[in-house]
Amino acid sequence: MTPKNNYCYDYPRPALTVDCVIFGYDASDLKILLIKRGIEPFKGHAALPGGFVREHETLDSAAKRELMEETNVSNVFIEQLYTFGNPGRDPRGRVISTAYFALVKREDYIVIAGDDAAKARWYSVGAIPPLAFDHAEIVEMALNRLKGKIRYQPVGFELLPEKFTLSDLQHIYEAILQKKLDKRNFRKKIDKTELVIRLNEKEKGVAHRAAYYYKFDKKKYENALKKGIYFEI
Amino acid sequence: MTPKNNYCYDYPRPALTVDCVIFGYDASDLKILLIKRGIEPFKGHAALPGGFVREHETLDSAAKRELMEETNVSNVFIEQLYTFGNPGRDPRGRVISTAYFALVKREDYIVIAGDDAAKARWYSVGAIPPLAFDHAEIVEMALNRLKGKIRYQPVGFELLPEKFTLSDLQHIYEAILQKKLDKRNFRKKIDKTELVIRLNEKEKGVAHRAAYYYKFDKKKYENALKKGIYFEI
């Protein structure tokens, strides 16, 4: 039994949704999670995962809930991106959407497939299909934000597992900044932050010299932040 | 004649407002425009100018309209800041507010006083009174955004008249960054951008050596932006 027109106001009100741009990294490629829409409008199109904000939840919790529903991960980097509210962005009527962007680690996520929700799939940012609504614009803004953010915040680690190689890290920077970086200069810069610690453990079974694993010292980073020390990478 | 409950929906919907953090610069001081609330809740408190988004306008136009109503200026720098939507931020019910921040030139603005709208007044950012709702949080975020933005975008000029002295400009940077800058180094940096042009005109009637006026070469800046050239100041 669905309610029928039980909520009445003196003035028209828009519907409020959140949409999530979820980034992942995999096989040297930066990816975005998209669902396939099962209903009109834009049925069959790819779209950002999202949904209505509930009556008693904050925007942040709505975004986290949507993220959780799609990927089964919690405890990830998530941040408000921008609010899109042009009349006409949704053919069904006035819908305001606050977009979020999230960074998830490949080791954590489990994409829910085949349940009643639309199917989710990862797409390389270089090969994003036509999107429903104004979602292409949202994705573009998220990519720009990420590009800007990575210069002054160590967000690359949010996309990597606990243990990673410096080449992995460099590939993430290259994918986000869309340019090649010099290996020696990159390592010098990472080294200088003193936030990335080499472990006594190497890759195994690779057909070349095995790389050391490293980990990000998150506690040290957060303590430094509290003291007002900033990092540029 | 006001409408009564003519807009009905199946699910509850929040009300949608915009609030503007309007910055100005005056007497070596960075200022914010605040109104005094004439009605409950928070009657008598200072608050950010803002209001409801209308049915057929974009968020941006709603913000520009509010700005225009308060200051009579158009054609200013205005940018979306963040959307605040915690349940409970407004005691009257669920209200989502998209905050904007604007930079206005002192020469342009005319604060409307004594009309039916609440009275507006400029407050130094160092002496902001207790604010209604969660507006203190909004102002804090706006200040941080401005502080971050001024490092890579020439926003200082948006607060100054067409003709300004380099000391004016430096004072703006100092007010925003909250630290003293070295005069010679500051001028070297401004000079290097090649975006600030000295005019053949000096201050008059000052009790010290008269300073040259300068102007910002906005066209050159915008052309450079199109070519993908960025400036850090």
Next chain:
DNA sequence: ACAAAAGTGTTCGGAATACACCCATGT
């Protein structure tokens, strides 16, 4: 042996910083 990626130092130019004195103007 070879293919493939890991790992490592030095040089150079430009930018950031620190710093002190004389100049023009009104009172």
Next chain:
DNA sequence: ACATGGGTGTATTCCGAACACTTTTGT
């Protein structure tokens, strides 16, 4: 004459960019 802020140059340090070869591992 003096008070007030305007205007200017140099030396030093630090950071970013460019650049090539040896090592390790699996096939």
